Amino acid sequence: MAITNAPNLNSVPAPQKQTLETNYLDFNQDMGWAQQYLPDLMEKEAEVFGPRTISGFLSKIGAEESMQADQVIWSEQGRLHLSYKGKIASSGTTAGANPGTAATTQLTIESDIDETSGFTAANHGIRVNDTVIVANSDGIFKCLVVTVAGVLVDVAPYGQANLADNTTSKGTTILVYGSEFSKGVKYMDGGTATTQKDGRGANEPDFKTFANKPIIMKDYYEVSGSDTARIGWVEVTGEMGQSGYLWYLKAEADTRARFTDYIEMAMIEGELNDATSVADGSNLLPGSSTGAGQVGTEGLFAAIEDRGNLTSGVTGVNAATDLAEFDAILAEFDKQGAIEENMMFINRSTSLAFDDMLASMNSYGAGGTSYGVFDNSEDMALNLGFSGFRRGSYDFYKSDFRYLNDLATRGGINAANAANAIRGVIIPAGTSTVYDQMLGKNLKRPFLHVRFRASQTDNRRMKTWVTGSVGAATSALDAMQIHMLTERCLVVQGANNFMLMK
16 A cells, blocks of 8 residues: 655755745635635644654753863773684695794684774784684694794694694684693793793783764854744744744744754764865864864764674664564674663664564454453554563663654665665663763773863853843844854764664
8 A cells, every 4th residue: 555645745855044925835727815804814824744843862861961172082992801803824834934843723803893993913822832722614623732832823633633624714713712731831831840832921901992073063043133022923832942922932942942952963973074074174163173083073873884883674673573683683782792681763664563572472462452462452552552562671662753653864865875864863861980081990881971172261061141132131122032052972882882774
């Protein structure tokens, strides 16, 4: 069944600077005022789109904090265990660059298990006398590390002579699971009490550092002094609580509501420029830096795509349309922080897919009459939806994300390019422990929070001020100008625990 919009549907309202005919539905398109009879005027403006704002998403799941710098930097713990990707370049031969004396299997370390961009393979933590698991398409093998020279690691398998060559780049996983020493051998040495074969000392903890920069956002509304006293025939209403017959009240409040939405949308959609970008700061104020990462800000979607997890449904239609597919999401979370409580903010189609998936788990729900708590009767409203569920050791709480449904926001973008549409996001609940450089100590913060610029002199979280001659006159301008400004950025900590559903 296809759904076709009515041709005169007022689905794309366009803001104008003044009251125009196009802003209204003409109550008598044929005659207008050219008649002697008074029409029955319905003065109150109809709210046909319901709540039009999309803000509130970040306030539900995060927090806000002030900052006094042009950049916020935070560090995150690395993984505890040593696991690497590499290849088997020469097996069954004496390692050419290594001082080994016996024929061994030579591994080449290429990256860590998380493919971290800042990782240097030569600085891996594998040492002589470590015991490792080597796994690839040929099998899983337990080995003893014999020699180490940079990225080259010679190992002696326990259960066979040597391993077969497997030169697929990063096709072999190496996991350190312990160590084994002979009597009288120096700790982590591998030679005699005086001979050092490796020279690699104690392993230092690894951590990752990330940064983001705030952006300055501005908007303003202006109305002439005469128009502030011009009455209209429509009683205006809006999300900001305005009411009355003065059009500028609605226009100013709509501008403010739109700016509030822009603040949230920028924190969700923001992106830093890269080395290939032509956005170099030339359109910003003098003194702006140029180069990669100097323009823009990293928003939620960009952070998850860069450092988090992505999932797409079967043939890209929907994520988690069946239990097996959702279990794949759980398996990915198991590899990460395994945070038990998670919030899902999803669009309508994915929400319904979740409901159908959960309802199908009930053997009596084939006809769709036993949803919800499975005790519906013919005398009660049928509950066809779920607000949350538990699978394995994970709790998920589901909520509709208006931003992904509204045609005037991401809903329209998703409709224009369904192949790359964002269906939802899974965000861990709770807090993470991070090191704050400003305070010089560890603090617990939500995984997602906003940093805004503020000091004792100026708070730029959401500034509003009025200039002009209307009201409290501040200039000779015969108008009222309402200015709005914010300076902020989003901090996404532990993005490896987030999931973007595409």
